[in-house]
Amino acid sequence: MRTVGLIVEYNPFHNGHHYHLQQSLKITESDAVVAVMSGHFLQRGEPALLNKWTRAEMALRGGCDVVIELPVAYSTQAxxxxxxxxxxxxxxxGVVDALCFGSEAGDIGPLRRVAxxxxxxxxAFGKLMADSLGTGASYPAAYSEAVRKFMETAGDDEAAAFPFEQPNNTLxxxxxxALERLGSAIEPFTVRREKAGYSQTNITDTQIASATAIRKLTLEAASPDGAAPFVPGSTLELLLRDHAAGRGRGSWEQYAKPLLHKLVSESADQLERYHEISEGLEHRLKKSLLTLDALAFEPLLDKLKTxxxxxxxxQRALLAILLGHSKELxxxxxxxxxxxYIRVLGYTPRGRELLKRMRTSAKLPILNSAAKFDDPYLELDVRATSVYALGWPDAGPRxxxxxxxxxxxTL
Structure with a gap:
């Protein structure tokens, strides 16, 4: 059974994701899909719209066979x-043969040569990176510029002109x-991202919209029904189910008060110990509290942006504070x-067969729950679930x- 791996957030699973999944199976000539999916907090430092078990169900109903969780220690990183x-x-x-990711360029050649x-x-690249950061550029901009200059020096003009600054190309x-550094035999492929950009908030197509635009639709409306043209029927069903239960509208504003509590109750020296807090950001955080217009997340972010x-x-820095992620860990x-460890969030009947193979081929223990396994990163996942649950007004102890x-x- 040839298997393709996907790296996803599915926040939520939409028609563009379904297209990518189907194309991944086709171009890699695979029979099954293993998805690594972020849990309750995501790569851009945001809480997920829906909990990780609902999003795992979306993934399975959308065509994935096994969904495993990317621990929060990695899911919230650059x-x-x-x-x-x-x-x-x-x-x-031990069962994944290929990796297929979406990209703006749809061309893997320059990416592989740079990698x-x-x-x-x-x-030499480290020096270029330091020089780019020294200009005051943000890290993503500095990284793209350093890659461009490095490839120019290497005489690869095509790679030097490649748009590495676009988010999916960067990922x-x-x-x-990572494949290079791990010495992995997994074969990489890419599918061009179509019709909607990664963070595009406006909708320009009748069936395809970015996850950002779909979240905006669901958060601003009284019901997620407006997302119907842009998501599979199974996704809409789950959006409506969680919305009816009062748990389908995850956003930063739900966590503003707990975050502000930590910001006002801890000293600048204490804040500096958190991951992503550097270059005096802890002092900027404390000063921003003095001029806040409202006790909410967006006003705080507006005060901090440069x-x-x-x-x-x-967002990543503030999330590290909220979740208690230390620099050391x-x-x-x-x-x-x-x-x-490999934490399984869900599987289909075909996925069950893959899991049987993984019991002998996997390099790490396979977990179905957080019980009976002791690991500091798993503890961070448990803590992240607890913090996430506190954002819902009707959350219970369980x-x-x-x-x-x-x-x-399971399906």
């Missing part, structure tokens, strides 16, 4: 560590870098050690520790 964690999990399953040259972090490059601090960078050295009770979703 592209380098997000990609490394996700690819390492696919490699650890081969940068896979072992040459000193794709880091997936390929050319250097992008919205995404700030999420240091590059610790992240490089990798994940020590919701706080759902990781210990919830079985994988």
């Amino acid at each position: 592209a380098e560590w997000f990609g490394y964690g996700a690819v390492a999990l696919l490699e650890a399953t 081969r040259l940068l896979g072992h972090e040459p000193a 794709g490059l880091h997936y390929l870098l 050319k250097r601090y992008t919205r995404t960078k700030l 999420l240091s590059p050295a610790r992240l490089r050690e990798g994940i020590r 919701d706080l520790f759902r990781d210990f009770y919830e079985k994988p979703v």
Whole structure:
């Protein structure tokens, strides 16, 4: 059974995701899909619209066969560590033959050439990166500029002109870098992203919209019905189900008060210990509280944003504070050690067969719940579920520790 791996957030699963999944099966000539999916908090430093078990069910009903969780230690990181964690999990399953990701360019050639040259972090690239950051550019902009200059020096004009600054191209490059660094035999492919950009908020097609635009629709309307043209019927059904239960509208505003509590109750020195807090951001955070217009998330973000601090960078930093993620636990050295478990969120009948193979082929223990396994990153996942549950007005004690009770979703 040839198997393709996908790295996803499905926030929520929409028609564009379904297209990518079907194309991935086709171009890799695969029979089954293993998806590595972020849990309750996502790569841009945001809470998920829906809980991870609902989104796992969306994935299974949309065509995935096994859904495994990307731990929050990696799911809330910038592209380098997000990609490394996700690819390492696919490699650890022992059953994934191919990886297929979406990209704006739809061309894997320049990405692979850059990944081969940068896979072992040459000193010349580090110097270019330091010079780019020294101009005051944001990290994504500095990285793209350093890649461009490095490839010019290498004499690869096509790669130098490649739009690495586009978000899916950036993620794709880091997936390929992870494959190189892990020495993985997984074969990479890419599918061009069609009709809607990664963070495009306006809708320009009758069937395809970005997840960003769909979330905007569901958060601003009284009901998620407006998303109907842009999502499969199964996704709409689950959106309506969770909405009726009062749990289908996850956003940062639900966590503004707990975040503000930590910001006012901890000193600047205490804030500086959190992951992503650097360059005096802890002092900027404390000063911003003095001029807030409202006790809400967006006014706080508006006070903090600069050319250097992008919205995404700030969201990740604030999320690290909310979740209590320390610099020590999420240091590059610790992240490089990798994940020590494979957490299964759901599977289909075909997925059950894959899991049977994984019991003998996987390089890590396979978990169906957080019970009876001790690991600091798994503890972060349990904590993230508890914080996520506190954002819902009707959450009960069991919701706080759902990781210990919830079985994988099955179809």
